[in-house]
Amino acid sequence: MSSQISPRYFERLALPHLDAAYNLARWLTRNDHDAEDVVQDAYLRAYKYFAGFRGENFRAWLLAVVRRAAYDWMQRNRPAELVPAADIDVEAMAGDSETDNPEASLMRQADQKMVNEMIAALPVPFREVVVMRELQELSYKEIAAIAEVPVGTVMSRLARARALLAADGRRRLKESNYG
Amino acid sequence: MDEMETPASGMSDVIRRHGMRYTAPPGLATRIGEELDAAARAEGWPEGAPSRVVPFRSAQAWRPLALAASFLLAIVLSSGTTWYVTAADRQEQLAEEVVASHVRSMLADHLTDVASSDQHTVKPWFGGKLDLSPPVVDLVAQGFPLVGGRLDYLNQRPIAALVYRHKQHIINLYVWTQKGGGMEPRPPAELQGYNLRRWRSGDMTFWAVSDVNGADLDQFVREYQDAARGT
Numbered sequence: 516m517s518s519q520i521s522p523r524y525f526e527r528l529a530l531p532h533l534d535a536a537y538n539l540a541r542w543l544t545r546n547d548h549d550a551e552d553v554v555q556d557a558y559l560r561a562y563k564y565f566a567g568f569r570g571e572n573f574r575a576w577l578l579a580v581v582r583r584a585a586y587d588w589m590q591r592n593r594p595a596e597l598v599p600a601a602d603i604d605v606e607a608m609a610g611d612s613e614t615d616n617p618e619a620s621l622m623r624q625a626d627q628k629m630v631n632e633m634i635a636a637l638p639v640p641f642r643e644v645v646v647m648r649e650l651q652e653l654s655y656k657e658i659a660a661i662a663e664v665p666v667g668t669v670m671s672r673l674a675r676a677r678a679l680l681a682a683d684g685r686r687r688l689k690e691s692n693y694g
Numbered sequence: 695m696d697e698m699e700t701p702a703s704g705m706s707d708v709i710r711r712h713g714m715r716y717t718a719p720p721g722l723a724t725r726i727g728e729e730l731d732a733a734a735r736a737e738g739w740p741e742g743a744p745s746r747v748v749p750f751r752s753a754q755a756w757r758p759l760a761l762a763a764s765f766l767l768a769i770v771l772s773s774g775t776t777w778y779v780t781a782a783d784r785q786e787q788l789a790e791e792v793v794a795s796h797v798r799s800m801l802a803d804h805l806t807d808v809a810s811s812d813q814h815t816v817k818p819w820f821g822g823k824l825d826l827s828p829p830v831v832d833l834v835a836q837g838f839p840l841v842g843g844r845l846d847y848l849n850q851r852p853i854a855a856l857v858y859r860h861k862q863h864i865i866n867l868y869v870w871t872q873k874g875g876g877m878e879p880r881p882p883a884e885l886q887g888y889n890l891r892r893w894r895s896g897d898m899t900f901w902a903v904s905d906v907n908g909a910d911l912d913q914f915v916r917e918y919q920d921a922a923r924g925t
Contacts, residue, residue: 522727522730522731523850525730526726526727526730526850533718533723533726534715534718536718537722538716538717541716550716551719551722554718554726555725555726555729558726559729559733562733563733618708621704621705622704622708625708625712627712627714629712630708630709630712631713631714645709649710649713650709650710650713650714651715677705677706680705684705
């Protein structure tokens with residue numbers, strides 16, 4: 516099949532979103548080299564399937580292709596990480612909620628290294644919504660389109676992701692205080 | 695407990711403050727461009743295709759033109775999904791890129807990567823950096839001394855820029871290889887107050903741009919072509 520558009524035109528449209536594409540791929544693969552492979556693969560796919568793009572939000576469409584390419588990459592290389600969100604027991608992972616407010620201490624004590632380790636440790640379905648919402652500042656609607664789930668699911672995943680992060684942060688602070 | 699700060703917003707702040715926003719490594723854009731070109735060639739696009747085809751839905755950005763061409767558009771709408779932008783548009787777009795690069799080269803204090811009036815210094819400097827070896831000639835006797843050379847990025851590829859001076863004016867001469875392509879529409883001779891000349895020689899495409907007057911730029915082109923023939 517023919518893409519019907521010149522590569523030059525596609526580049527003009529797609530390259531301005533390269534950082535966003537790379538950031539998403541980097542957080543999903545957690546590795547520079549693999550992120551590059553995924554982004555290259557995604558851009559090639561997007562070019563080939565561009566004729567099928569009928570929406571209005573090109574960035575969201577492109578990021579959906581990037582996410583799909585990253586998922587395919589994980590399926591091939593780290594299938595164990597691709598656990599459906601429904602199978603993840605957030606309550607068990609978060610443990611007993613304590614009465615203190617971990618966010619306040621995290622605000623004071625967390626550093627870049629710790630926070631990035633916390634995000635990287637999230638299960639994929641939660642990690643991706645956190646990255647898209649907090650680091651890429653996409654709208655709920657865009658995230659829903661990219662992750663192929665309803666907006667309500669995006670919001671609940673985000674809430675559960677924050678609970679997981681809070682629990683992980685609390686654990687890490689405790690270890691660093693007593694360790 | 696502070697009821698004003700919900701856990702969600704607090705965590706959100708922590709993530710936003712410390713979370714990494716990774717940026718694409720240098721070179722990735724170029725590699726993607728090359729892969730797209732290869733994919734396009736495999737689908738029958740000629741190399742360095744001068745014209746581009748814009749999907750109809752992008753016509754929104756071209757609304758004034760689209761209105762003027764509504765009749766044509768109606769035909770396109772009824773018959774297919776693409777709208778062909780002419781090769782002339784492509785040349786005009788390229789002319790804009792050339793002028794923008796010329797202006798940038800003087801604003802950014804980055805006129806030359808290799809500053810030398812010696813053609814035997816400038817020419818080898820490009821060797822290995824590019825897929826072409828542009829003719830480098832000094833035209834000091836003709837009133838166009840060589841200032842130096844620079845790598846630039848134009849038309850989605852790294853290219854050679856030769857820098858010449860004429861009185862107090864700078865002339866940028868951009869050179870890149872372009873195989874095939876055949877006849878192309880003449881680009882504008884003047885754009886945004888800058889004069890432009892384009893010609894081809896063998897596989898190389900040349901664009902000269904400067905704020906010197908048109909007659910002087912024509913003379914520069916003649917002198918350069920004459921001297922380049924002797925190299």
